[in-house]
Amino acid sequence: MNTNNSGGDIRIENRFTAWFENFWYHYKWRTIGALFLAFVLTVCITQCARKEKIDVVVMYAGPYLYTGNEALTVKDELNAVMPSDFNGDGEKITGLVTYQIMTEEQLLDYKKQVEGGVDPSYFTTQASNCNNYLMTGECAILLIDESLFIKLRDADRLRKLDEMFPSVPASAMDAYGLDFSQTALAKGSEQLGKLPEGTVLCLLRPYVMGNTSNSTTYSHITSMFVAMARD
Numbered sequence: 001m002n003t004n005n006s007g008g009d010i011r012i013e014n015r016f017t018a019w020f021e022n023f024w025y026h027y028k029w030r031t032i033g034a035l036f037l038a039f040v041l042t043v044c045i046t047q048c049a050r051k052e053k054i055d056v057v058v059m060y061a062g063p064y065l066y067t068g069n070e071a072l073t074v075k076d077e078l079n080a081v082m083p084s085d086f087n088g089d090g091e092k093i094t095g096l097v098t099y100q101i102m103t104e105e106q107l108l109d110y111k112k113q114v115e116g117g118v119d120p121s122y123f124t125t126q127a128s129n130c131n132n133y134l135m136t137g138e139c140a141i142l143l144i145d146e147s148l149f150i151k152l153r154d155a156d157r158l159r160k161l162d163e164m165f166p167s168v169p170a171s172a173m174d175a176y177g178l179d180f181s182q183t184a185l186a187k188g189s190e191q192l193g194k195l196p197e198g199t200v201l202c203l204l205r206p207y208v209m210g211n212t213s214n215s216t217t218y219s220h221i222t223s224m225f226v227a228m229a230r231d
Contacts, residue, residue, distance in 0.1 A: 137210020
């Protein structure tokens with residue numbers, strides 16, 4: 001549309017500019033919100049696409065507390081014994097889940113070593129989170145304190161060793177668990193070798209949900225367990 005200004009010059013008003021100014025005036029905040037949401041979704045999708053695809057998960061629960069760098073080394077040590085690339089993506093990647101749990105006796109000794117006191121609620125939360133995780137069926141390979149091993153064994157949650165080995169390894173403590181310190185993996189590893197005496201390597205039975213409910217996945221998990229259990 002042509003209009004005359006006060007100076008007599010002709011000004012051409014861009015219809016799109018006028019429409020945009022009107023739209024921005026009425027819908028500015030909705031537009032900003034939509035753009036922000038689109039940005040967040042793009043970032044999340046990109047991160048998910050780049051996320052490591054884990055082949056198998058190992059859980060440690062006991063008195064030892066791994067630092068972040070130590071945990072990375074543990075993953076490398078576990079990756080090194082993985083029999084094959086289970087998911088076929090070209091990489092062997094172990095997921096590591098850790099919980100610092102202690103018996104009352106262990107906690108009493110720990111309090112004597114730590115300056116500034118110990119918050120007992122931390123260990124209560126760790127034990128609760130550990131128990132909840134065990135109910136998800138996402139993990140079956142366990143490196144756990146003997147106290148937890150006994151609870152799981154008595155609850156009939158563990159798989160018998162003779163179901164997986166033609167002859168039970170020399171490190172076997174009983175029909176269900178191995179003294180991890182006596183395995184070749186513990187003896188030859190920098191960080192896994194730091195796990196305290198009484199750490200037991202064992203395997204949960206398949207669960208009704210989670211990764212362990214899938215027969216193919218559980219077969220891969222079993223293969224990894226056997227590799228970790230070698231004398």
